[in-house]
Amino acid sequence: MAAHSAVLSVSKIINPFWGGRLGNTVKVFGTTLTSHRNKTQRAPPPAKYGGRHTVTLIPGDGIGPELLNHVREVFRFSCVPVDFEVVHVNSALETEEDINNAITAIRRNGVALKGNIETKHTMPPSVKSRNNLLRTSLDLYANVMHCQSLPGVQTRHQNIDIMIIRENTEGEYSSLEHENVPGVVESLKIITRNNSLRIAEYAFRLAREKGRRRVTAVHKANIMKLGDGLFLQCCREVASGYPDITFDSMIVDNTTMQLVSKPQQFDVMVMPNLYGNVVSNVCAGLVGGPGLVPGANYGRDYAVFETATRNTGKSIADKNIANPTAMLLAGCMMLDHLKLHDHASSIRNAIFTTMNENRLHTADIGGQGTTSEVVQSVMRIIQSKGQLTAEF
Amino acid sequence: MRRRLELSQSAADTPAVVLVLVLLVNDPLPPLKDTSLSSHLKRLQLLVGEGCLLVAHPGRRISVSPPHHTAAPRRSELPSRPAAAPSTAETSRAPEPGPVRFSRRRRRRRRRRMKRRRRSRRRRREPACCLQLTLGGAVRRPALSSASFSRGMQTVTLIPGDGIGPEISTAVMKIFEAAKAPIRWEERNVTAIKGPGGRWMIPPDAKESMDRSKIGLKGPLKTPIAAGHPSMNLLLRKTFDLYANVRPCVSIEGYKTPYTDVNLVTIRENTEGEYSGIEHVIVDGVVQSIKLITENASRRIAEYAFEYARNNQRSSVTAVHKANIMRMSDGLFLRKCREVAENYKDVKFTEMYLDTVCLNMVQDPTQFDVLVMPNLYGDILSDLCAGLIGGLGVTPSGNIGANGVAIFESVHGTAPDIAGLDLANPTALLLSAVMMLRHMGLHDYGNKIQTACFDTIRDKKVLTKDLGGNSKCSEFTADICRRVQDLD
Numbered sequence: 001m002a003a004h005s006a007v008l009s010v011s012k013i014i015n016p017f018w019g020g021r022l023g024n025t026v027k028v029f030g031t032t033l034t035s036h037r038n039k040t041q042r043a044p045p046p047a048k049y050g051g052r053h054t055v056t057l058i059p060g061d062g063i064g065p066e067l068l069n070h071v072r073e074v075f076r077f078s079c080v081p082v083d084f085e086v087v088h089v090n091s092a093l094e095t096e097e098d099i100n101n102a103i104t105a106i107r108r109n110g111v112a113l114k115g116n117i118e119t120k121h122t123m124p125p126s127v128k129s130r131n132n133l134l135r136t137s138l139d140l141y142a143n144v145m146h147c148q149s150l151p152g153v154q155t156r157h158q159n160i161d162i163m164i165i166r167e168n169t170e171g172e173y174s175s176l177e178h179e180n181v182p183g184v185v186e187s188l189k190i191i192t193r194n195n196s197l198r199i200a201e202y203a204f205r206l207a208r209e210k211g212r213r214r215v216t217a218v219h220k221a222n223i224m225k226l227g228d229g230l231f232l233q234c235c236r237e238v239a240s241g242y243p244d245i246t247f248d249s250m251i252v253d254n255t256t257m258q259l260v261s262k263p264q265q266f267d268v269m270v271m272p273n274l275y276g277n278v279v280s281n282v283c284a285g286l287v288g289g290p291g292l293v294p295g296a297n298y299g300r301d302y303a304v305f306e307t308a309t310r311n312t313g314k315s316i317a318d319k320n321i322a323n324p325t326a327m328l329l330a331g332c333m334m335l336d337h338l339k340l341h342d343h344a345s346s347i348r349n350a351i352f353t354t355m356n357e358n359r360l361h362t363a364d365i366g367g368q369g370t371t372s373e374v375v376q377s378v379m380r381i382i383q384s385k386g387q388l389t390a391e392f
Numbered sequence: 393m394r395r396r397l398e399l400s401q402s403a404a405d406t407p408a409v410v411l412v413l414v415l416l417v418n419d420p421l422p423p424l425k426d427t428s429l430s431s432h433l434k435r436l437q438l439l440v441g442e443g444c445l446l447v448a449h450p451g452r453r454i455s456v457s458p459p460h461h462t463a464a465p466r467r468s469e470l471p472s473r474p475a476a477a478p479s480t481a482e483t484s485r486a487p488e489p490g491p492v493r494f495s496r497r498r499r500r501r502r503r504r505r506m507k508r509r510r511r512s513r514r515r516r517r518e519p520a521c522c523l524q525l526t527l528g529g530a531v532r533r534p535a536l537s538s539a540s541f542s543r544g545m546q547t548v549t550l551i552p553g554d555g556i557g558p559e560i561s562t563a564v565m566k567i568f569e570a571a572k573a574p575i576r577w578e579e580r581n582v583t584a585i586k587g588p589g590g591r592w593m594i595p596p597d598a599k600e601s602m603d604r605s606k607i608g609l610k611g612p613l614k615t616p617i618a619a620g621h622p623s624m625n626l627l628l629r630k631t632f633d634l635y636a637n638v639r640p641c642v643s644i645e646g647y648k649t650p651y652t653d654v655n656l657v658t659i660r661e662n663t664e665g666e667y668s669g670i671e672h673v674i675v676d677g678v679v680q681s682i683k684l685i686t687e688n689a690s691r692r693i694a695e696y697a698f699e700y701a702r703n704n705q706r707s708s709v710t711a712v713h714k715a716n717i718m719r720m721s722d723g724l725f726l727r728k729c730r731e732v733a734e735n736y737k738d739v740k741f742t743e744m745y746l747d748t749v750c751l752n753m754v755q756d757p758t759q760f761d762v763l764v765m766p767n768l769y770g771d772i773l774s775d776l777c778a779g780l781i782g783g784l785g786v787t788p789s790g791n792i793g794a795n796g797v798a799i800f801e802s803v804h805g806t807a808p809d810i811a812g813l814d815l816a817n818p819t820a821l822l823l824s825a826v827m828m829l830r831h832m833g834l835h836d837y838g839n840k841i842q843t844a845c846f847d848t849i850r851d852k853k854v855l856t857k858d859l860g861g862n863s864k865c866s867e868f869t870a871d872i873c874r875r876v877q878d879l880d
Contacts, residue, residue, distance in 0.1 A: 119716035119717075121715040121716050121719055121723060125719040125720045125723065128719075129716055129717055156650035157650065172666075172714075172718065173717050175717065175719075177718065177719065177720040177721055178720070183686055183687035183688065183724075184684065184686045184687070185684070185685045185686070185720045185721045185724050186682050186683065186684055186721070187682070187685070187720065188680050188681070188682060189681040189683060190678065190680055190681075191678075191679045192677055192679070193676075193677030193678070194677065220768075220771075223667050223669070224666070224671065224681050226671040226673060226679045226681065227671055227679045227680075227681040230679050252771075253771050253772050253774075253775035253776075254775065256773075256775055256779060257775045257778060257783065259779070260651070260776060260779040261649070261650075261779050261783065274768075275772075277714075277746065277747050278746065278747065278750050278772055280747075281747040281750040281751040282750045282751070282753075282754055282776070284751060285750065285752070285753070285754035285755045289751070290751055309747065310747075
């Protein structure tokens with residue numbers, strides 16, 4: 001463990017001096033000596049093209065295209081030095097050409113902003129979920145979601161501030177299924193030691209960086225003794241290296257029960273894939289709905305930003321009633337990742353002012369505003385702060 | 393001489409409801425080639441018409457008693473038996489009433505004929521289709537033995553459990569006594585014992601009692617960690633093939649939670665899915681857990697869910713799944729649900745992803761009615777819904793098994809820290825017992841006890857500690873008993 005941290009500190013010293021120029025050497029050096037990829041803040045891809053970043057944009061289906069258009073509008077208006085490379089993925093096709101193009105584009109640019117790609121489950125099982133394919137090919141192992149109660153939004157519970165870190169690549173989402181006997185289907189849930197250690201490390205590092213005091217592992221090890229037992233064991237091992245952070249564990253059904261009665265007791269939660277799905281949706285519902293919370297998928301080399309609950313929203317597509325907050329905040333998270341903090345905070349402040357002070361809400365949080373009204377309000381507030389903006 | 397079932401008394405109290413209890417234990421009509429359920433139904437419709445009460449005795453004919461002043465259909469009005477059936481030969485040769493003295497030979501022949509007829513009637517006993525219709529509760533159990541009908545009392549196997557189990561069981565028994573419910577309790581203990589062949593099993597007297605009475609009420613059982621045997625709940629589930637776990641979640645008026653107006657039922661598949669317990673270590677550091685979904689189990693649970701919805705006047709059934717990711721397994725579950733939904737056109741069927749259900753459940757639980765799902769999602773969602781109404785201390789639960797077995801239980805833990813201190817809250821076990829009464833058809837007793845319980849909680853004068861009061865369990869129980877007696 002001591003050699004581990006020594007090597008990490010060495011690579012940290014090297015990086016600031018040489019920046020991206022010694023890129024390959026540092027990476028190789030780092031790879032041979034560190035066993036886990038465990039840096040929470042990846043070095044962002046360098047802004048090579050005239051100081052502007054290029055980010056892949058995948059519109060997706062449903063409300064994705066319209067919300068991402070609004071994001072582009074707001075970015076253009078606030079003169080954010082980001083160019084979007086739009087890659088369309090057609091979910092109706094059975095070939096994987098589209099999604100492979102998208103994956104290549106993300107490999108090229110390093111960062112992406114995406115809407116949800118619909119998975120029609122009437123298709124044959126060989127056609128896998130496109131979103132899942134993206135996450136596993138790029139090895140985006142950590143899904144991070146920060147649920148915070150917003151003062152302007154009326155909810156049943158107040159003062160919620162939970163960070164959810166969810167393992168994103170394995171677990172129940174391994175898509176390994178077979179039918180040995182007709183009428184009997186087996187689906188495999190894979191838990192590996194490496195991935196569990198990786199996600200636990202990520203969780204504890206993030207907790208430390210953000211000054212969080214407590215990490216809770218969510219599991220079902222009383223029933224799935226080997227699988228979730230392994231996950232829990234890895235979390236405990238990693239926790240022993242962070243004595244300043246309290247670690248405890250909770251069974252998933254008890255967790256959901258506690259979340260709906262006393263959500264304020266949770267701080268940081270780490271869990272495998274499926275439980276992460278359930279818990280993140282419950283928390284999103286607690287703070288006001290799917291339109292408010294952004295999510296980020298981090299891998300070792302890539303980062304993809306989207307809404308936390310990954311809804312396609314087919315029923316409200318093109319009606320101008322979707323809530324743009326989640327996608328805009330995801331864009332801000334992306335700007336933070338690209339180290340464009342000023343732009344990120346100005347847009348974020350404008351969004352929160354619209355939500356909390358002006359109380360301009362869309363239908364999903366009980367208001368009557370339209371998407372474009374909210375976006376216009378955000379842009380107006382950015383302009384009023386006196387920063388450089390484009391034509392309205 | 394006619395013997396009426398105890399149930400007919402409750403039918404008299406609810407004239408608006410048509411009580412049709414059909415037991416085709418001994419069908420008086422000769423068997424037809426087509427023995428499907430619908431053909432039996434048609435024949436019965438011809439026999440009785442609507443609105444009549446069928447009284448059945450095992451081993452005897454079905455007798456018809458009209459509820460009001462409509463006359464029972466006479467034998468002559470019934471459709472004539474088809475000529476092809478073998479037993480018509482016998483009846484057509486039945487002796488006409490004539491002179492009393494017959495020759496010895498003729499008497500002998502008559503005796504032999506009657507013996508043959510009796511033998512063939514006994515052989516013809518066909519429990520072909522036991523049509524169980526329910527009435528405001530869960531599925532009614534089939535052919536009840538005559539023993540359980542003595543004095544109208546029905547036997548229920550009571551498993552007190554561990555920790556606070558015995559106290560809350562005693563509380564429930566006291567309340568039932570105060571309500572004068574026709575229940576005879578048979579207390580049994582379940583501890584895992586090693587049977588022949590090395591397999592763990594429940595004690596044989598408990599199994600025999602359950603097999604006889606078919607209805608059980610269970611308190612919390614503790615699962616020792618390193619005892620070497622699987623959990624008792626799992627053993628019970630396997631022994632009686634308890635395939636459906638039903639949890640109705642209704643907001644309790646006196647117990648304030650952030651969610652009001654919750655009124656939904658979660659029906660969870662209890663035998664397979666993610667809890668199959670099949671796990672392997674592939675290589676060191678890689679564990680594989682198998683989730684099993686079978687056609688039969690999915691069909692069975694879907695059928696139960698729709699039957700429940702229909703019989704409890706529920707308008708919609710929602711299947712919860714994750715078929716976008718687990719295409720084959722949840723896809724199979726979904727396909728079976730859709731197939732079963734075709735036969736229940738009066739109940740609306742919808743499908744929803746698990747994450748969408750979770751999201752909408754915490755925002756607006758009133759949009760859900762009956763939810764049916766595989767094991768793991770059911771576990772999480774049923775506990776989520778329990779949390780909406782106030783926790784496991786106030787949530788009833790029932791497990792329905794094959795062969796008409798039903799075990800109702802309280803799902804909270806054994807609470808060893810307050811065991812024996814008279815501080816426990818018997819509400820969960822009491823509401824499960826009310827569910828049991830409804831299952832058995834004793835609705836008025838069930839409603840009485842439930843009203844008394846809710847009134848006590850609403851009054852807030854004698855509440856146990858977990859409900860926010862300071863009273864003891866015995867005081868809470870006494871208050872409910874008093875209210876039950878007042879309601880009489």
